[in-house]
């Protein structure tokens with residue numbers, strides 16, 4: 001079973017991801033992981049913290065000569081702004097943040113909660129996901145994500161190979177597939193920032209090259225749609241997750257939702273075994289299993305809850321009305337969310353791949369991948 005946990009506070013010494021069940025024999029490209037960490041720090045509208053940090057991964061365990069050993073991997077991302085011991089208690093909880101429920105729940109203060117709840121923690125999740133996507137790449141499975149909506153601006157997606165779309169996205173200041181519309185969006189972010197407010201948005205992730213049959217219909221907690229929804233919903237500030245048509249499917253008739261099944265004998269050798277679907281409204285998942293089509297996941301991010309022009313709150317010590325606390329924040333972190341969602345989805349897909357093809361070594365997984373496709377083709 002491939003799984004991970006993270007540890008670390010926003011202003012503690014470091015963030016750590018512990019990845020367990022990762023197969024032996026993968027030559028890790030550290031630069032590839034660092035590139036994802038750098039992208040997570042970027043996007044128009046980020047706050048002052050990102051000018052302090054230069055996130056990069058250090059492997060504390062699980063590698064020998066740069067190759068995975070099959071033992072647990074401890075990944076560390078150091079915090080340069082490691083000032084936790086000097087920071088003071090926060091008395092005015094921010095609406096929308098973990099501050100109030102977390103402090104009450106622990107019979108303690110706000111600082112202890114916000115340090116862990118901060119989206120800084122996602123650096124560790126991105127490191128784990130960026131490692132997992134290197135395992136996916138061995139099997140020709142590719143992942144990419146982008147911003148499709150920012151505040152009220154609908155940007156949408158577009159067709160093309162993931163390599164093409166990545167190039168377009170990387171030329172956009174907000175990681176969208178319509179860079180020509182960047183000025184409209186960056187002006188909006190500037191305007192809203194000047195007003196002391198924040199902006200959310202929608203991100204989309206696509207996974208190409210998936211085989212048929214990752215995940216399962218057989219038990220609720222192993223259904224891949226459910227696992228992906230949990231991983232994505234558990235990203236800070238995410239309030240909604242859709243797969244394929246998502247909520248739009250509820251508004252249509254069945255004949256306008258389900259993807260017809262065709263068969264092209266000449267394509268038997270492909271990963272989809274010749275089964276073709278003229279549409280992909282299911283977003284690549286049927287009954288918790290991949291169906292050979294691209295996986296398409298969207299997530300809605302609420303605006304960041306730390307406001308420079310704060311909302312009404314209550315001083316937890318005096319119980320008197322006061323404005324919520326403000327130290328510093330991002331005006332908009334939707335671009336970063338696209339990187340985070342991309343990498344947490346990659347991890348869940350890699351976990352499903354290990355479930356199907358075994359987790360001891362990459363070489364055995366490759367042999368079992370070939371055997372499975374040969375057997376499926378022979379039916």
Ligand code: EPS
Nearest residue numbers: 010047049118119120304306328329330
């Ligand atoms: C973040 C680091 C944090 C915040 C932000 C995301 O750094 P600091 O609290 O030192 O400014 O900028 O976290 C939040 C939005 C939040 O509400 O906690 C990061 O690295 O992504």
